[in-house]
Amino acid sequence: MSSAVPFWRAAGMTYIGYSNMVAGAVRKCLKEPYRSEAVNREKVHFTISKWSQGKPEKPSTRTDSPEE
Amino acid sequence: MAMAALRREGRRFLLSSNPSPVVARSAIFSEESSAPLGARGVSTQVVRNRMKSVRNIQKITKAMKMVAASKLRAVQVRTENSRGLWQPFTALLGDAPSVDVKKNVIITISSDKGLCGGINSTSVKISKSLFKVTSGPEKETKYVVLGEKGKVQLMRDSKNHIDMTISELQKNPLNFTQVSVLADDILKNVEYDALRIVYNKFQSVVQFLPTINTILSPEIVERESEAGGKLGDLDSYEIEGGETKAEILQNLAEFQFSCVLFNAALENACSELGARMSAMDSSSRNAGEMLDRLTLTYNRTRQASITTELTEIISGASALEG
Numbered sequence: 001m002s003s004a005v006p007f008w009r010a011a012g013m014t015y016i017g018y019s020n021m022v023a024g025a026v027r028k029c030l031k032e033p034y035r036s037e038a039v040n041r042e043k044v045h046f047t048i049s050k051w052s053q054g055k056p057e058k059p060s061t062r063t064d065s066p067e068e
Numbered sequence: 069m070a071m072a073a074l075r076r077e078g079r080r081f082l083l084s085s086n087p088s089p090v091v092a093r094s095a096i097f098s099e100e101s102s103a104p105l106g107a108r109g110v111s112t113q114v115v116r117n118r119m120k121s122v123r124n125i126q127k128i129t130k131a132m133k134m135v136a137a138s139k140l141r142a143v144q145v146r147t148e149n150s151r152g153l154w155q156p157f158t159a160l161l162g163d164a165p166s167v168d169v170k171k172n173v174i175i176t177i178s179s180d181k182g183l184c185g186g187i188n189s190t191s192v193k194i195s196k197s198l199f200k201v202t203s204g205p206e207k208e209t210k211y212v213v214l215g216e217k218g219k220v221q222l223m224r225d226s227k228n229h230i231d232m233t234i235s236e237l238q239k240n241p242l243n244f245t246q247v248s249v250l251a252d253d254i255l256k257n258v259e260y261d262a263l264r265i266v267y268n269k270f271q272s273v274v275q276f277l278p279t280i281n282t283i284l285s286p287e288i289v290e291r292e293s294e295a296g297g298k299l300g301d302l303d304s305y306e307i308e309g310g311e312t313k314a315e316i317l318q319n320l321a322e323f324q325f326s327c328v329l330f331n332a333a334l335e336n337a338c339s340e341l342g343a344r345m346s347a348m349d350s351s352s353r354n355a356g357e358m359l360d361r362l363t364l365t366y367n368r369t370r371q372a373s374i375t376t377e378l379t380e381i382i383s384g385a386s387a388l389e390g
Contacts, residue, residue: 016255017252020245043246045246050257053228054228056233062253
């Protein structure tokens with residue numbers, strides 16, 4: 001793992017992003033029924049909006065569940 | 069007489085409880101003005117309608133309390149488990165709330181929904197005073213706000229200092245992946261020397277401690293470790309692998325941030341549910357008290373009009389006989 005560090009750093013990833021990816025890979029290796037359980041634990045959903053000059057910009061939603 | 073009783077009771081009820089005085093007063097007083105003086109049979113329709121609405125509100129608040137209580141149980145367990153995530157970091161790096169740096173980022177954690185007592189205003193208040201403490205000449209302090217309610221409160225007077233707002237975090241149950249993706253986004257978008265996370269730490273169902281956690285950027289950790297103290301002990305650890313100390317510190321700081329943020333979001337969610345539970349409990353109790361008072365008024369008025377009518381019938385009959 002120590003050899004991988006410069007590469008993901010160079011790709012602009014943070015340690016969190018890297019460890020998340022690795023965790024995702026580990027979850028994919030699980031067998032059913034554990035797998036769907038683990039997949040349930042990695043659902044991401046939130047809305048983020050940046051502000052400039054005291055005004056919110058258009059919010060963007062990060063989600064991996066399908067839109068209703 | 070019946071009118072007087074209604075008016076007296078009505079006034080007492082208006083003074084003692086204050087849900088929406090203008091509406092309530094106008095409802096009762098318009099009834100009063102529509103009935104000519106000395107008219108018999110005061111309509112009790114107004115009181116009856118009000119009783120019905122109070123009863124409905126009580127039903128709703130009771131249901132909300134139940135929902136909060138059942139959700140709380142699950143979240144509380146997760147929260148208590150997640151405390152193990154940040155404790156090693158505090159043991160290793162210590163907590164340095166008093167560190168003096170140029171770029172501060174205050175991360176205020178609040179809830180998306182209301183009706184949960186004062187926890188959102190507490191964290192906003194703490195954030196604002198933290199802002200005052202950390203801001204100064206040549207310094208820059210920014211807010212990152214989690215949750216709708218904190219955003220609304222901070223927009224009023226410090227909207228120029230808000231850098232980012234995040235909401236809808238609690239659509240699914242909170243999990244580490246979600247929070248770490250969020251932490252990743254925050255890290256990529258703000259420049260910081262110190263991140264200060266403000267949240268309500270769950271103590272018990274009725275007690276929440278507003279808490280500040282400080283996360284330092286790797287450069288600052290290095291600076292502080294040279295100055296000695298708890299961070300100075302870092303050099304005594306043996307490090308495996310080929311990374312330099314700066315790399316390790318950067319990885320550590322990032323991972324520490326996501327862990328602390330995860331715990332903070334859970335603690336705040338837990339406090340929110342606890343606060344909502346107690347708020348809904350007291351509001352359903354208040355609704356019950358109000359209902360009791362209204363029922364008393366209603367029955368007394370009805371009884372008074374019956375008595376009046378009876379008296380009139382009897383005296384009329386006796387006048388005929390006599």
